[in-house]
Amino acid sequence: MNFETIGGVFERYKVKISEIRDAINFIKTLCSKVDEVRKQRVNIQLPEGKEALVSVETVKGELVVYGKVGEDNRFERIYFKTPSFTNWNGLTYAVLGEIVPDFPLCNKSFNMSYSENDR
Structure with a gap:
């Protein structure tokens, strides 16, 4: 019998420890791949007057963000509805x-x- 099938408190503890070890190994694997990713800064020029509206579902409800580009690639208007x-x-x-x-x-x-x- 292995600890996954017995189901006692100590066995659940062993399963949790095993899951934590798996998670740590997964994080280490991902961190080792970060060096492979090249980071580049791309200068994006948005035309004046461009608008965007985004809606995201959060824990408390819908978050809406609206933005409008003004002069010099800066926001002319930005609005959040939380x-x-x-x-x-x-x-x-x-x-x-x-x-x-x-x-x-x-x-x-x-x-x-x-x-x-x-x-």
Whole structure:
């Protein structure tokens, strides 16, 4: 019988150690290949007025980023819509009918970021 089939605590510990060793070997293999990759800095010139819109699903919800290129290859406008910004409306409904001391609990349940909403 091997430790993968017994299933006790010590056997699960041995499996975990084996997985950690495999992960370390995998990381070492990848790190050895980094030297093979050539890093080059490419100067990209974007025409003035070009726009891009990107949406990414994060743990808390959708993150939207918009950018517009201005003069000298710099951003003329950049806009972020964070998941917290969208979820603030939900919090306003969650606290309806609650007493003031319950607000921190409701607020933490949504795990919002205040800094993302300074506009």
